[in-house]
Amino acid sequence: xxxxxxxxxxxxxxxxxxxxxxxxxxxxxxxxxxxxxxxxxxxxxxxxxxxxxxxxxxxxxxxxxxxxxxxxxxxxxxxxxxxxxxxxxxxxxxxxxxxxxxxxxxxxxxxxxxxxxxxxxxxxxxxxxxxxxxxxxxxxxxxxxxxxxxxxxxxxxxxxxxxxxxxxxxxxxxxxxxxxxxxxxxxxxxxxxxxxxxxxxxxxxxxxxxxxxxxxxxxxxxxxxxxxxxxxxxxxxxxxxxxxxxxxxxxxxxxxxxxxxxxxxxxxxxxxxxxxxxxxxxxxxxxxxxxxxxxxxxxxxxxxxxxxxxxxxxxxx
Numbered sequence: 080x081x082x083x084x085x086x087x088x089x090x091x092x093x094x095x096x097x098x099x100x101x102x103x104x105x106x107x108x109x110x111x112x113x114x115x116x117x118x119x120x121x122x123x124x125x126x127x128x129x130x131x132x133x134x135x136x137x138x139x140x141x142x143x144x145x146x147x148x149x150x151x152x153x154x155x156x157x158x159x160x161x162x163x164x165x166x167x168x169x170x171x172x173x174x175x176x177x178x179x180x181x182x183x184x185x186x187x188x189x190x191x192x193x194x195x196x197x198x199x200x201x202x203x204x205x206x207x208x209x210x211x212x213x214x215x216x217x218x219x220x221x222x223x224x225x226x227x228x229x230x231x232x233x234x235x236x237x238x239x240x241x242x243x244x245x246x247x248x249x250x251x252x253x254x255x256x257x258x259x260x261x262x263x264x265x266x267x268x269x270x271x272x273x274x275x276x277x278x279x280x281x282x283x284x285x286x287x288x289x290x291x292x293x294x295x296x297x298x299x300x301x302x303x304x305x306x307x308x309x310x311x312x313x314x315x316x317x318x319x320x321x322x323x324x325x326x327x328x329x330x331x332x333x334x335x336x337x338x339x340x341x342x343x344x345x346x347x348x349x350x351x352x353x354x355x356x357x358x359x360x361x362x363x364x365x366x367x368x369x370x371x372x373x374x375x376x377x378x379x380x381x382x383x384x385x386x387x388x389x390x391x392x393x394x395x396x
Contacts, residue, residue: 113153116189120148120196127247131155131165136199146184150194162193169195171239172262178383179230181250181260200260202253203388205311206246213314214391220311221370221378222386223249226257227304228366229382234262235297235362242295244303245284246310255385282327283316287353290327298358301365305350306334308369312391313338342372 113133114122120137126147127134137148155161169186172195176182182198205223208215227249231241241248241262250258280289284303289295309317317334326332336347346368352358359365370378378384 113150113156113192114189115148115150115192115194115196116187119187120146122148128152131161132195139196145199147197147199148194149197150192153192156191156193165193165195175234175237175239175262177230177233179226179257179259180234180262181258200250200252200258202251202258204247205249205251205307208251208388209246209311209314212388212390215311216389216391217312217373218375218378219386219388220308221366221373221375222382222384223251223257223311224304224308224369225366225378225382226386227259227307228362230257230259231297231300231304231362235300240295240297241300241303242289243280243284244300244307245281246307249307251386251388255387256383257386282324283318285327286355287330288355290330296355297361298355301359301362302351304362305347305365309334309336309339309347343369346372 115135115137119140121140123136123138123145125133126136130152132149132151135148135150137146138144139146151162151165155165166186169183172181172183173186181200184196184198186193186195188194203211227244231244234241239262241259243261244259248259248261250260252258282290284306286295286299286302289299306317309315315338317336318332319335322332333353334347334351336344339347346365349357350359350365359368367379370376
């Protein structure tokens with residue numbers, strides 16, 4: 080496999096590679112035409128695509144408002160296990176009701192093509208913001224991590240582990256509210272891995288146990304949130320240059336937070352500890368420590384304050 084340029088500055092990565100920080104299924108994909116019911120939804124444009132589905136910006140003709148529609152990739156439609164898991168994604172996500180979690184409206188099917196209709200988030204993904212700004216202002220990062228932690232904490236309390244926390248799955252809407260998306264990948268990825276033995280996820284954000292194909296708990300999301308926070312704070316991945324996907328899958332690749340001040344190191348090292356039991360007990364604990372150590376204690380009193388994305392004026396903290 081080709082080398083992932085994860086030791087270089089994030090904003091300097093090839094646009095195609097950076098834009099596809101989506102869950103990757105390590106097997107070939109086919110190409111088959113697929114769409115939601117054209118009598119109900121008018122496709123306006125493609126938002127993004129990943130290993131399990133493509134998301135479109137669409138207009139609900141009946142209710143006259145815009146939505147996001149996630150269509151299962153065509154080569155997976157005939158896979159009964161995958162289809163059941165896709166339905167499970169809808170079932171699980173529809174039960175999660177939190178202001179920092181993307182809302183899911185319904186599950187439908189058109190001519191054998193299953194799709195999920197979701198809230199359309201207008202704003203910018205954290206992935207896009209890092210590409211645009213490079214390192215992001217410390218206060219902004221602390222706010223984003225705090226709101227992500229509230230969403231993850233709620234999901235964990237309801238027995239759902241995201242398993243694919245990363246900048247592309249974090250949106251900051253036009254009102255400055257952070258939205259965590261693709262919670263359903265927890266169900267879908269688990270089913271795919273169990274059925275095929277594939278490693279499903281984004282290696283840069285995966286825990287050692289996840290890369291080994293083992294069961295994971297809430298600490299996997301805490302690990303990924305810390306890697307995401309480092310990337311937002313510095314504009315760099317916490318790995319040496321030239322690390323490849325094969326290196327991650329072989330084990331032994333560990334994050335190194337070299338561009339952070341010493342005061343933050345204990346928090347990031349604890350969040351990404353090799354053993355799950357040595358990580359923070361909750362995402363909220365990591366978020367609180369980060370805000371406190373970065374000198375932003377007021378965020379603890381007003382965690383829902385709107386986020387205004389700004390570039391870092393200098394090195395983190």
